[in-house]
Amino acid sequence: MEQSARSLMPLVHIWLDDAPTKFTHAFCERLAYQWMVEIVNPIPIPILEDKEYVTIITIEQVDGEFYASIPIESYDVEEGNEFTIYRFFMYPPG
Numbered sequence: 588m589e590q591s592a593r594s595l596m597p598l599v600h601i602w603l604d605d606a607p608t609k610f611t612h613a614f615c616e617r618l619a620y621q622w623m624v625e626i627v628n629p630i631p632i633p634i635l636e637d638k639e640y641v642t643i644i645t646i647e648q649v650d651g652e653f654y655a656s657i658p659i660e661s662y663d664v665e666e667g668n669e670f671t672i673y674r675f676f677m678y679p680p681g
Contacts, residue, residue, distance in 0.1 A: 600647040601626060603633050611670070615646060617679070621660070624675045633662075633673055644675055654680050 598613040601624070611628040624644060626633075633641045640662065645655045663674040 597649045598646050602645040603641040604643050621678050626673045
């Protein structure tokens, strides 16, 4: 069976609910019907004091493409000894 290449784009800036977020590394993967943004070791963590979870993500890719205020549909968290990975799923803008 032949596998298709994944469409991964490294990210240089991320804002979660308009809060700038630092990270070890991050990328956006364009899946068939949605996008997935994976963030390794985000600071601050994506759970804000006045909310249970973040609802909006803004990203800037290494190629300069900028996508503002994309509603987050769902998320997943994977915790390890030396890392925490957040995966946010959303529909492509426009």
